Amino acid sequence: MKPDYTEIVAGYKDKPGGIIEAYHAIQRAYNYIPEEAVAVAAQVFDMSKAEAWGVATFYSYLKVGERGRYIIRICESAPCHIAGAEEVVAALEKQLGIKMGETTADGKFTLELTECVGQCQATPVITINSKPYGDVTADGIADILAQCK
Ligand code: FES
Incomplete structure (x- = not known):
């Protein structure tokens, strides 16, 4: 509790x-x-x-208002952007049925954009509750989401 x-x-x-x-x-x-x-x-x-x-x-690191159990952040800095972050964003929004900045109705997922998270060797990068996932592709999103029970 x-x-x-x-x-x-x-x-x-x-x-x-x-x-x-x-x-x-x-x-x-x-x-x-x-x-x-x-x-x-x-x-x-x-x-x-x-x-x-x-x-x-x-303070941008303080967030007021309901957020999901899994906070998914997509790096939008230049190296990730060039590597295809936009397609990853589109895949996440489509599969979760929400837009950036929103939380799913069941309170499970929140989507947010972020600046470089220091994992530029594996662009594009997303983090889920601060754990980084590198070399993410739009096709790989379903598998990553499935790991979030
Ligand atoms: S630019 Fe995305 S992790 Fe560095």
Whole structure:
């Protein structure tokens, strides 16, 4: 069971930069920051909801709102782009029935774009929950998705 985000937030109440640490801890537990957790953070850190929301959305590595259990990121930097990342994107969108930035209705998959993930020797590259997959082809997508139980 996921830990209660109210408890997580409370644990950082008196720490400097506590709200950012709290958001990180929530994201580690949930894979994203539930919108209600932002309201809780506003209360605990004695700021307006708009301010707490501003902190949560300022940092690109913090993600507010529901995300899937499997976060699939496609590298869109030049080497991957040239190697055919667009076809991989099209195959993922088609097979999952969602667009980039969206989450499947069953909460299983989220699609996101990313910058170079340092695996340029095996372009195009995708990551699934941070694990890299190299030399990905549109035809190979079904097999990769099948590994995500
Ligand atoms: S450019 Fe895609 S991994 Fe480096």
